[in-house]
Amino acid sequence: MDGVGVFDDLVGQERAARTLRRAADGAAELLAGGAGTGMTHAWLFTGPPGSGREEAARAFAAALFCPDRGCGHCDMCHQVMIGSHPDLETVRPQGLSYGIKDTRQLILRAAGAPTLGRWRVVLFEDADRATEGASNALLKAIEEPPPRTVWLLCAPSPDDMMITIRSRCRVVTLVTPTAAAVAHVLATRENVPPDMAAFAARAAQGHLDRARRLAMDAEARGRREAVLSIPASLTGVGECVTAAERLVKTAEDEAAAVTSELNESEITELRKVYGEGSTGKGLSRGLIRGGAGALKELEDRQKSRATRTKRDVIDAALLDLVAFYRDVLSVQFGAAVELANEDRRADLETVARSSTPEDTLRRIDAIMLCRRRLAANVNPQMAVEAMTLSLRKP
Known part of the structure; x- marks a missing residue:
């Protein structure tokens, strides 16, 4: 397995990839009744913006589900990468914080048995946005996890998480990839011309997603130019x-x-759930009225x-x-x-x-x-x- 698979996509993260490969081996050993060396039920992926925290966590999830520990080609790996694996719960806080109500619901879902018999994995992006109450609830879930549940938390720094949570997690620290490594990825995987790849990688300061946008989106380059013109414009x-x-x-x-x-697609879907467009005397009006609270919550x-x-x-x-x-x-x-x-x-x-x-x-x-x-x-x-x-x- 070494040298191929899902971990090869982690740009400039060779040390983290080695740790995760060993853990994937340990997870397979644990499923087979062994000691599971290097594997644990809670992980904290940290690193600066653009270092690939979520990508590393997702690659590790794929390795846990994959019979070949992350080959990158099988149905299990593919389902993880596109977000459709039934045993992978991905949490992306979209607001300013992630509250206790959502966390409690998440913990209930995480407690279920794996559908396909290997692991149930929760990938919590931006876990540092959890409120204090949510963090305390999360702590209890991590302290007493079901035997096949694995928590993958992502945050910029270990200090962004409650000390009691990070003390119960194995920390994987990612680094900012070099401009050369990012440029190589753009040139070889995205067919970006070398000069543009070098410019985008340098300007993005190791942030692969941003480098990709700068290389392939003229509007993104225009917004950057507008920002960098600010210092010279401040004459009064x-x-x-x-x-x-x-x-x-x-x-x-x-x-x-x-x-x-x-927003529009979410509102349309919610209105359908609560009966908009339904036929039958009094049906549509009653269901829409009953969904007013849900609609207000969605708008918030x-x-x-x-x-x-x-x-x-x-x-x-x-x-x-x-x-x-x-x-x-x-x-x-x-x-x-x-x-x-x-x-x-x-x-x-x-x-x-x-x-x-x-x-x-x-x-x-x-x-x-x-x-x-x-x-x-x-x-x-x-x-x-x-x-x-x-x-x-x-």
Whole structure:
């Protein structure tokens, strides 16, 4: 099995792949009545954005279900990769948090016996969004799991999870892939021209999905250009306010584009469930009235998802700005490092000449403060305006 299969898709994660391969071997040994060396019932996948936490967890799930421990070609592996395996429960919190009600329902589903007789796996993406109550409920489930249930939790850092949860999980730490590794994947798997692959990998700073979007979507490249033009545009207070408005408006538009089609399909499906379009005297009206509460709950979830998406878009833009000023700092110190924004070398050198390294560090701090404010639910327009004003100051 070594050298082939689902783990080969984990770009730049050779160490994590070795750990997961050994665990998959242990899981097969456990099913056969052995000791199950290296296998445990709870895992925590951590790593920076773009490192592939969810991809690693999904590959491990495939290896647990696959008779060949993750061949990548069988029906079991295919079902996991497209999300249709009956024993795989994938949780993707779409709002700002994941509450105790949803967690309790999840725990009940996870307690069922495997349909196909091997494992029942819960893949919990963004598990750090679980509320305190939800985390406590999750802790109890992890402490006393059914014998064939495996929990795969994903979070940016172990510190983002309750200490009692992470102490009961085996932690798999993923790293940011190198630009060269990402460029190789784009060129060999996506047939992206080498120059474009190199640019996208460098600009995405090791984030494979973002690199893929930059390489294959002209609109994504245009949004990046708009963000990176902000530093040069901050010539006055009015320009700072305008730049903030534009960034927030772009995030709102992108969030609406991402969520609107999904919202409509969810509402249509819910109305069908509650009888819209049904025939029979009094049937449709009664069922629709009975579904009013469910419709309101769905609309609240959709609103929360839109807010989350908007903040995620703004956060991605802020990380682009951090990368820009980090490159400015590298130019100021004459560091012999690869620049994420080499394609904007002239802008970097202009800002580097007109400011000091202390100014650059202060600007990076201002961007990171904006990220913390957004995470604390500060109004996005106010938070971004405060940031742009700080970026303008000499």
